[in-house]
Each structure stands twice: as structure tokens, then as C-alpha cells.
Amino acid sequence: MSRVLMKGNEAIAVAAIKGGCDAFFGYPITPQNEIPEYLSKHMKANGKVFLQAESEIASINMVYGAAGAGARVMTSSSSPGIALMQEGITYLAGAELPCVIVNVMRGGPGLGGIQPAQSDYNQITRGGGNGDYNVISYAPENLQETVDIIKGAFDTADYYRNPVMIAVDGLIGQMMEPVDLDKASQKRVMPAKDWAASGGHTGKDRRVITSLYLDPKQLEEHNLKLYRKYQEIIKNEQKYELINVKDAEYLIVAYGTMARICRSSIEILREEGIKVGMIRPITIWPFPEKAFKDLSKNLKEILVCELSLGQMIQDVKLSVEGRYPVSFFGRTGGMLPEPEDIVRALKKIIKGEE
């Protein structure tokens, strides 16, 4: 195993190539520009396709075309650019096309800021575009996890014929960490793409890529087919990490960079004798409801920590189904809390009970 010190965005780009990306279409936006910059050189060097598109709208539609023609395609952007891509994403989901989308999240709403944020949770997990669909979405917390997920993402996308998103906040995109780029990643066994409109088919062998079903009966059938797929994904693809959960009287729920800060908070609290643990979602869709099933009977309260003003908290509340009180701590705009801030927040909750 050899580890290299890399910048997050560059590691993401390298991971895409190692994951088998055939084509990348993207548009510059802070804080992810190192991704297209790296790929503009290295995709061509590897005999693959790179194109800087004229907009995010064009990018996601180029992804649609290439995915429909059977290629393994990727794009990357940041929150406001992802907002522009929502139309394309719903078309990709509706037409059951695989692709990988990297979202290096920044503050919003609107133009917002260029500092890290986690305020895209709703945009990512609650559609963003029209219709009943979901995007398989990961929220890694460090570069190794990011690289491993991206390398496996192309297979996941192909396996389920669905868009896959990897949402890292701007901090992860910009920071430098040691990464093992050649660690073995999850591989799936997949059928050939006998649905791809790759040319060479006429008559009843023709392939048609579409999300249009004007007949209501057909559209309902299509939606039910998608629904069954999403149920399978919910059953099989939830990923999460449990930290000190077994004896926890207080649970923190956090993902990405916020989870890393909370790890330090937990250390501080544990040293003071407070039994606190953490559930760290790694997939944010499907949300890891399984992690909330058998919680300790000593559990008193849950504290959700986000770099937003509260989006994932809704899924936590849904998962606990009213069995535990759920509180919130958040910072936004790119303001990052210190571990002590979360320690104080939890102590306030504990005091509030006594």
C-alpha cells in the first residue's frame, strides 16, 4: 500500500479515471475547478473524452447523451451549478441512465458563498428536479473514503441504471490528505448495456432512450418500476458508521466534515465521562434508517449537527419515529464550529434535562 499526499479535488479526478470513467463534461465553478483542470489533461492522455461545456445545463445534457450511448460518464460541479443540473438529473433518472455526479458543496442559497456547506442535503435527497426519483448519494468524510466511493460509483451507477452523486463539502475538495489510490474498491457483476442507443440497431432492435410516457397507465407502470428499484437500493445500499453507539446516552448524527469535527467533540465529552456516540451516515440517500433501529435503551437524546440550518435533521426525526427527542446544532455560511462548540451544545442539552 502506498499513500500519496493529494488535494481532495485532484484525488477525486484520479479516482474517476481509476473507476473507469469514459467521458467527463463539466463547467468551472469554485471550489471544484481542480477536477476539470486535472481531467482536461489526463482524460485525453488515457484515450478518454474530456470537454469543458458552456454551462452546467449543457454539461448534464452531454452526460445524458453519452450515458444514453453506453459510456461511463461523469460531471462535477458545486451547489449553484448542481441546481442548474436538476433538470438533467431528473431526465437521467427517468430514462434510467447511469452517471456519476460530484458535488463539492458551498454555501447558499443563490450565489451564496464559496466556503464549505452542507446545505444541499434537501436538493440532493428530496429530488431537486420534478417527479418521483432518487439519486444514490454518498457523503464521505475524508479523501480515502471519497476515492474509494468514486472508484466504485461507476459500477453502482451502471448496476442500478441510476445517477450517483458524491457530495463532499468544499473543505474536502480543497484539503490535502494522504490517499491510497490503488486500494481495491467494490466491484459488481453487471449485465451488458443492451439498452444503450449506441447506434447499429434498426427495426425492433432499435434502442430508444426516453423519459416520456404520455399514456398514464404506462407512466404509472414506469414509475412503479423505478419505485421497486429504489426499494431495492434502500434495502441493499445504506452505508453508515457507528461510533461508540452501544452504551451511548446521547447520540450525535453528522456527516462529512461536520462528522470529523464531532469526532473530536466526542473525545472531549467521553473524557469528561459523558456517554456520547455518533451515527455517521455515509449514504445520505438511501438514508441509513437501519442505524437507528436498535439504539441503546439508555439513549436520552439525539443531537444532529450540520453545516446548514437543519436539513438532514428531518430524516433523523423520521428514522427515530418520535422515540427520542432530537435537537440541532448548525453553523452556516462557511463558518466552521470548533469541537468545543458542539461540546457546549450537548452540555446545554444535558443541563436542560436536569
Next chain:
Amino acid sequence: MEKVVYQKSVGLTNNDLSYCPGCTHGIIHKLVAEVLEELNLVDQAIGIASVGCSVMSYFFFNCDMQQAAHGRGCAVATGIKRVRPNNIVFSYQGDGDLASMGLNETIHAANRGENITVIFVNNGIFGMTGGQMAPTTLLGQKTTTTKEGRKKEEHGFPIKVAEIISQVEGAAYVERVSVHNPNFLRKAKKSLKKAFEYQQQNKGFTFIEFLSTCPVNWGMTPIQAMEFVSKEMMTYYPVKVFKDVGDENA
């Protein structure tokens, strides 16, 4: 012994076309199909259906097809051609799709010289949605959103798309044609064939704008609509070659 002078092209499926009686979409579909057939390209073509009356053109062209979102045909075509450079890729778009929603994607695909062929069906109105103003609606023309007729002060001028595209460096062959009678139709087919041949030769972006009719939303019979093209549309939208990299005189 008999010889076939004209018959349905194998470039079309057997499905009934969904267009209104006399709509030139049917004629233009046939030209695309016939040209692909004559060039032996039907079984390697990948077409893009746009959003408008021709939204279901993927039922009519006998090749692999992809449905694109409104206006995005040239971006989708770019994605396909970049990963399948040996396939013939064409995008079939109306005036709402290409000139309104998709003008940016179209200009940029032309600018990059994408080796694709764009069939632009200009009937100066939004057909599918019931007859609203299009970017190419003529001044004075009445539509459901310009009930008193298009006014330049309020609605701007009709957009001359072929002229715009011909200014873009990467465009290799840009022509406006008409299909309002057999004479113009024959010329249009020749132009379309050249466009696809240029794609085969990797000459760059080829663009054919077809002046077309919308009898229902213009409130005319199909024959009257053909005359409207000839007398009114051709006055504002000249039928000619605007750019041809293969011909120094153009």
C-alpha cells in the same frame, strides 16, 4: 415491367406519424430518412428527438434514438458524438426548442465544430403547446400570445437562426431550405445529403434550417400554408447557402 419511382423509405418505421394533416414535419422526416438510406447510414445513425410536435420522432426514425430535454438537443448530440465518433448523429429540433430554449447549446455546439447534423424545423410558431409566439414568428403574425400580431417594440424581431449560426467559426455548412413544392423539396434533399456527407467527412457542424408549415395554428389549409411559406416566410427568411467550407464560392 415496373420500376419504383417513389416509395416509403426504410429510414422510417411503420408507425403512423402523429403530425397534423399536411404538416411539413412529415415531409422533412422523409427527407432525413431517404438521405440516410441513400448514404447507407440508417443502421449507424443515432438521432435526437426534441420537445415540440416532433417529441415522438423516436417512434418514426428507424434507428437508435434519444429523447432530449427542451432545447438541449445539441448538448445531448455532443455527448453522443464525443463517445461515439464513428456513428452519424443528428438532432431534429423545432423553433421553440432550438431558437428559444436551446440557442446557447446550439451556438456552442456549432462553435466547437461538433461533427453533428442539425435539422432545424422553423414554422414560426409553437405548435405542440397550441400556437404561441416563437422566436421566429414574423412581425405582425398573430399567435395566441401575440393576439394583435407580433410587435417589434414589445416582442423583438424574428430571429434569423441560419444567419447567426453561419457566423460561428466551427459551422461547416449552413443553409436555409424550403419544402413548399417539389422543386424546393428536391433542392432541400440535396442540401441535407451534403450535410450528412460533411459529417461523414468530419468537416464540422452542419445545419439545415427548413422553412415549415403549421396549418392548424396558422389557421390555414395545408395548401394555403405552403403558399404562406413561399410568399411571406421566404421574404424574411431567404432560402440560400450561408456557409459552406467545402465550396470557396459560398
Next chain:
Amino acid sequence: MAKGRITFNFEKCKGCMLCVHFCPTKILELDKENINQKGYNLIKVTEPEKCIACGFCGMMCPDSVITVYKVAV
């Protein structure tokens, strides 16, 4: 003796009359007696011996209804 002969796939016809309008020998006419499954009137050839196999009717038909044959003289 006619130079040409045409056949119709009448179920695809929408009665748009472009073929009637563009026939140079004016031998096509709306058939007011007969309709197809879609409810459109069919087209009839009034003087088939005057067909010159120009192909205009086939070319101008948006729905590929007409096949045109040239008859050997």
C-alpha cells in the same frame, strides 16, 4: 397508355390534399364517398392513363401514403 401508376396505403392518409394540389396532370381528387379508419376522406385517381410517373404526389405526401411506379413503355 399511362407512363405511371400509383398505389395508396390509405390507412395512413390524413386527407391533406397536398398530392391533389401538386399533381401536374391534375388527376387526383378527394374521394367524397369513402373514408378510412381515421375518418379522413381518401384520394382517387380520376384519369389514371394520364399519370406521368413524376412522383410529385409521393414526394409531397407527409405520411408516405403513395408509392409511384414507372410503367415500361
